Amino acid sequence: MRELHVAVTGLSATDNPAPGVAVIRSLREQPGWCGRIIGLAYDAYEPGIFDPRLVDAVYLLPYPSAGKEAVLQRLDEILQRERIDVLLPTLDSELSSFSQAAQQLAARGIRTFLPTEDQLKRRSKANLAALAKDLGLRVPESAAVTDFRSAEKAADEIGFPLMVKGLFYEAYRAANSSELFAAMQALVTRWGYPVILQEYVPGEEYNLAGLGDGKGGIVSAVCMKKVSVTDRGKGWAGVSIVNEQLTDVARAFVKALQWRGGFELEMLMSDKEELNLIEINPRFPAWIYLTTACGINLPYAYCLLASGEQPRMPQEYEPGILFVRCTTDLIARVKQIEDLLTRREIHY
Amino acid sequence: MADANRRLKTLAISDSGFIFDPSTGQTFTTNETGLDIFRMLKEEKSLKEITLFIENQYDVDEDIALRDVTQFLSQLKTYRLIDGF
Numbered sequence A: 001m002r003e004l005h006v007a008v009t010g011l012s013a014t015d016n017p018a019p020g021v022a023v024i025r026s027l028r029e030q031p032g033w034c035g036r037i038i039g040l041a042y043d044a045y046e047p048g049i050f051d052p053r054l055v056d057a058v059y060l061l062p063y064p065s066a067g068k069e070a071v072l073q074r075l076d077e078i079l080q081r082e083r084i085d086v087l088l089p090t091l092d093s094e095l096s097s098f099s100q101a102a103q104q105l106a107a108r109g110i111r112t113f114l115p116t117e118d119q120l121k122r123r124s125k126a127n128l129a130a131l132a133k134d135l136g137l138r139v140p141e142s143a144a145v146t147d148f149r150s151a152e153k154a155a156d157e158i159g160f161p162l163m164v165k166g167l168f169y170e171a172y173r174a175a176n177s178s179e180l181f182a183a184m185q186a187l188v189t190r191w192g193y194p195v196i197l198q199e200y201v202p203g204e205e206y207n208l209a210g211l212g213d214g215k216g217g218i219v220s221a222v223c224m225k226k227v228s229v230t231d232r233g234k235g236w237a238g239v240s241i242v243n244e245q246l247t248d249v250a251r252a253f254v255k256a257l258q259w260r261g262g263f264e265l266e267m268l269m270s271d272k273e274e275l276n277l278i279e280i281n282p283r284f285p286a287w288i289y290l291t292t293a294c295g296i297n298l299p300y301a302y303c304l305l306a307s308g309e310q311p312r313m314p315q316e317y318e319p320g321i322l323f324v325r326c327t328t329d330l331i332a333r334v335k336q337i338e339d340l341l342t343r344r345e346i347h348y
Numbered sequence B: 001m002a003d004a005n006r007r008l009k010t011l012a013i014s015d016s017g018f019i020f021d022p023s024t025g026q027t028f029t030t031n032e033t034g035l036d037i038f039r040m041l042k043e044e045k046s047l048k049e050i051t052l053f054i055e056n057q058y059d060v061d062e063d064i065a066l067r068d069v070t071q072f073l074s075q076l077k078t079y080r081l082i083d084g085f
Helices: A020-028 A068-079 A092-100 A102-107 A117-122 A125-135 A148-158 A177-191 A244-257 A289-293 A298-306 A334-343 B004-010 B032-042 B047-058 B062-078
Strands: A004-009 A035-041 A057-060 A086-088 A142-145 A162-165 A171-174 A195-199 A203-213 A218-229 A235-241 A260-270 A275-281 A322-324 A345-347 B018-020 B027-029
Touching: A004 A020, A020 A035, A020 A289, A020 A298, A068 A092, A068 A102, A086 A298, A092 A102, A092 A117, A117 A125, A125 A142, A125 A244, A125 A275, A142 A148, A148 A177, A148 A195, A162 A177, A171 A177, A177 A195, A203 A235, A203 A244, A203 A298, A218 A244, A218 A289, A218 A298, A235 A289, A244 A260, A244 A275, A260 A298, A289 A298, A289 A322, A334 A345, B004 B032, B032 B047, B032 B062, B047 B062
Parallel strands: A004 A035, A004 A086, A035 A057
Antiparallel strands: A057 A345, A142 A195, A162 A171, A162 A195, A203 A218, A203 A260, A218 A235, A235 A322, A260 A275, B018 B027
């Protein structure tokens, strides 16, 4: 295996973890792995920064809201110190910027395999219903709202209880108008508008992580059922399952959009036995390490695609493999915080 | 989702009474009697055959056996592990 220097974002491993740590574990555990992992973080206290088993170095980036040029300028500074062969972004909020900058990144020797801007839009929460219709799937009734008045009107049409979702992150269940407004307040403060109101459909949730090859094909995919969730509804344990109906949805999605890169499908089998498409995340999920545990290392396959190679991944895997999240304390020194806050980098 | 008969065939059932559905991730536990019934369902035995087995195995009257088996199967239907019956 040739040496790969891979930059990974999303090192926040809190009770609502970003995928970066799981991606890095997958890369490090690829048999024959030979390379360097460069963490790219937005905050000095992202936990993944402090595990020298994961990262060889970490550099802080400006937030995506600073604009593409600010991020590229920072990457140019980093490239004075590092070689980056592949960039694997894991956060919704940065994907559009990196996607738009793909050519500029490539000119700097940094390869990516990301969805196009059009692909990102087609699977966005605001456009999900239209995509689901093309795929022959049901989507819970949804409305994108930009103020409280239109939220009230949409809630009357959809009916309570309903889900209140931010454009990128977070979701709350609202049983009445008071809870709706409280949820909107929280979401708008953090993520702005629009806010998505979605019909609450009782049933069983299922998740699928996959990788599209950009030509309408799927490199591979793993389905998962959460078996334990936090009080925020985040999966804290999950089990691999084998379900052709879910995998067929993934194949149809990848084919319809010619999807490039990692993705996660969130689906729900209603009590009426209708399969609903809840959300399509345009990147690997935080539980992506389970795919590696199932023998299908999707993060490594992404790196191969970005490098212009065709990955060969198993299509079959064993059901009944669980991930169980575990909280642990990492030990750091204040000198590391000093380095991050003053020099904006840390090396191991 | 996979139809219930297909689900029954793919269920992983261990001698301890632990049942895992690999297509949904659901898990169940059952006792020895339940295990016997699952085994017979997988062998596609009829309700009559299953009831007769319970009658003989536990030396109970037919109506008690039929009641208990029907109740158990009703539970399986609720969990969508079987269809019909």
